[in-house]
Amino acid sequence: MVLRRINWPLWVGLLLTLAAFMSYFFVFVWFPFTRDFPWANLVLFLIAGVLLFMGLRRGFASDRPHPTRSKIVTVLVSAFSFLVFAMFVFTIFVVGRWLPASKGAPQVGQRAPDFTLPDTTNKQVSLNELLTTPINGKAPRGVLLVFYRGYW
């Protein structure tokens, strides 16, 4: 039987590991609920881990057709999967925290530093304009300044 020969938990575990990694950046990052803490990805990694563990046991079972080859493949796939998991944790929980302290940023109660910058049509826009140009015919109650990394 094909399923007996193929170490399916190992390969499904590998695929699921890759999916767990990629899905954060392509899917879950778009939803605050799954972005702020990557629990959905950690659950996927956990399931992948269980499958890989099953795969490891299977790969080392004595009834394998090619015992040595099967052991090497099993160890390599498991090690690679673990590396992917480690990279994910590192990217989210370590690299994500590599941000400047910004101690000199404007504090609550301080006046926000004035500026004039071009918009997408190259028109110069000042903070004062942003604060005074009416929204739906009414004077704005305030402005939300969002600084973002950009796409360069």
Added chain:
Amino acid sequence: MRGIEKSLDKFNEVGIRPVAISVDAPDVSRDLAQSAGYTFPLLSDQNTEVIRRYDLVHAGAGEKGHDIARPAEFLLDSTGTVRWINLTENYWVRARPEQVLEVSKLLK
């Protein structure tokens, strides 16, 4: 920013104008606005002059090691005074629009 765009009606209702600032050139921001459907202003601070003034420079974090802005949000009242700040400690954790709207309602 996608969250802000989705909540733009609510921001308008409360009277808060969202404005986004990055080092992107105006035409890059225009492409972003078109592809992502952003209708609020995107301003261009290519030489990080304003980003520096707000102490938000993330040195060397851009492509080819140039300086960019770290993510940050400031809510200003109509006098331009800062009323609320969010300097996230983790790049992946961002302020939610509902949070900002809640604070906005307290502004006079």
